Structures are given as C-alpha cells and as structure tokens.
C-alpha cells in the first residue's frame with residue numbers, strides 16, 4: 001500500500017525547494033519583535049472551566065475525505081467559528097492536497113485583528129524548513145504543526161527552535177509511543193494524537209485513549225481527527241484530552257455553533 005504521507009512530504013520538499021534560503025534564529029527573532037504579538041495558542045486550549053478546547057479547522061478537501069467544502073471562503077468560515085466560541089482555528093495552507101492557501105491564513109488573522117476577539121490560528125501544513133515558520137509568523141499565525149512521524153530529530157529541533165524564536169507555539173503530532181517519547185525529549189508543550197493514521201487514512205479514537213494517559217502532566221493534550229459527535233468528544237475528554245481538533249464535521253455542519261456546544265456539553 002502506498003504511504004500517502006511519504007508522497008505528501010516528497011511533494012512538500014519539492015514545493016518549498018524554490019523558496020529555500022538560510023533562515024537564522026536571529027532573523028526569526030527580529031521578525032517576531034517587529035510584528036504585533038499573536039494571541040497565545042497554548043493558553044487558549046486549557047479552559048478555566050475544564051471544558052474541552054475546540055480547535056476548529058478550515059479544510060476544503062483532503063486525500064481521505066475528498067471534497068468537503070470546496071467553495072467556502074476562509075473568512076466566512078472563520079467568522080462562523082469565532083461566533084461559535086472556537087478556542088482556536090486550524091487553517092490548512094497546503095494547496096495540492098487540501099485546497100488551502102497561505103492567503104487563507106493571512107486573510108483570517110487580518111479579519112480577526114479588525115474584528116476581535118482574535119482567535120489564535122494554527123498554520124496546518126507539512127513543515128519541512130524554517131522558511132515556512134517565517135511565512136506562518138508573517139501571515140499572523142500563533143502556532144505551527146510538527147508531524148513527528150515525517151521528520152528526523154534534527155529537522156524537528158530546527159523547526160521547534162525556529163518556532164520558538166519566531167514567538168510561535170508548536171503542536172507536535174504523534175500516533176504511537178515512540179513518537180510520544182521523541183516529542184517529550186524535544187520538550188514539546190502541546191502534543192496531539194492524530195486518530196487518523198496518515199499512511200492509510202483510518203481513524204480510531206482508541207489511539208487517543210491509549211496514548212493520552214501516558215502524556216507528562218504538564219503537556220497540553222489534543223485529540224485530532226475523526227471526532228464527529230458529542231459522544232466522540234466525551235470519549236477523548238474522559239482519557240484526558242484538554243482540546244480536540246475537528247475539521248470535517250465542522251466544515252460540513254450547517255450549524256457549527258451547535259456542534260461546538262455539543263462537544264463541550266460534558
């Protein structure tokens with residue numbers, strides 16, 4: 001069976017190749033100091049009332065689901081999520097596989113600056129080089145994604161250091177014990193279990209149930225993918241998730257506010 005993640009990563013390295021130049025930590029720190037501070041992604045995920053944080057994703061299509069909401073404007077969906085009380089947004093910026101753009105992220109963060117509250121945004125993409133971290137910061141993101149399975153330890157360190165220098169949080173995405181150990185060794189503060197195996201596209205909430213109880217106490221735990229109902233949310237909350245990351249269900253819902261309320265009902 002072909003591994004989709006390997007295919008995506010190969011494409012991503014090709015896509016980014018034309019942009020490549022050295023991006024130093026110093027350049028990222030200077031950029032960070034020159035821009036207004038983005039709202040904290042990490043802080044938004046731990047709710048004082050103990051309810052689940054909901055990271056609401058803007059995703060037009062995906063290799064696993066096909067077309068989800070191809071025509072939707074990122075800003076329209078962002079306003080719905082903001083009104084619904086989403087804790088944070090996840091904005092897909094990969095074009096080839098997910099139909100998103102960096103402009104989606106830029107326009108959403110710009111809109112939130114004009115129309116508060118500014119909900120923190122994750123740049124959801126396949127990060128391979130600090131230039132993408134720089135782009136994320138310039139586009140107003142609060143956090144980047146680090147897919148542990150797809151990266152060497154050297155690449156993870158480079159990306160995490162780049163994010164930190166740029167004033168961004170990093171969501172470490174894992175799907176097994178070895179990746180959890182690697183994330184902890186790198187000092188990850190936010191770790192998400194992807195319930196979807198990106199190689200074969202099956203989702204299993206049991207993965208969150210097996211891995212989240214093993215997280216160190218001070219780590220913010222996120223359960224990602226395959227969450228559709230209040231019962232799904234209750235299941236991952238029961239095993240210790242602070243937040244969930246939901247794409248398809250919210251993109252397809254005629255009433256995202258009601259669905260987010262359902263996720264938080266328990």
Ligand SMILES: O=P(O)(O)OC[C@@H](O)[C@@H](O)c1c[nH]c2ccccc12
Pocket residue numbers: 057059124125173194224225226227245246247248249
């Ligand atoms: O649409 P879902 O099943 O609610 O999943 C959302 C999110 O977890 C998923 O889009 C995702 C998780 N990790 C990723 C990495 C890249 C792209 C997409 C993803």
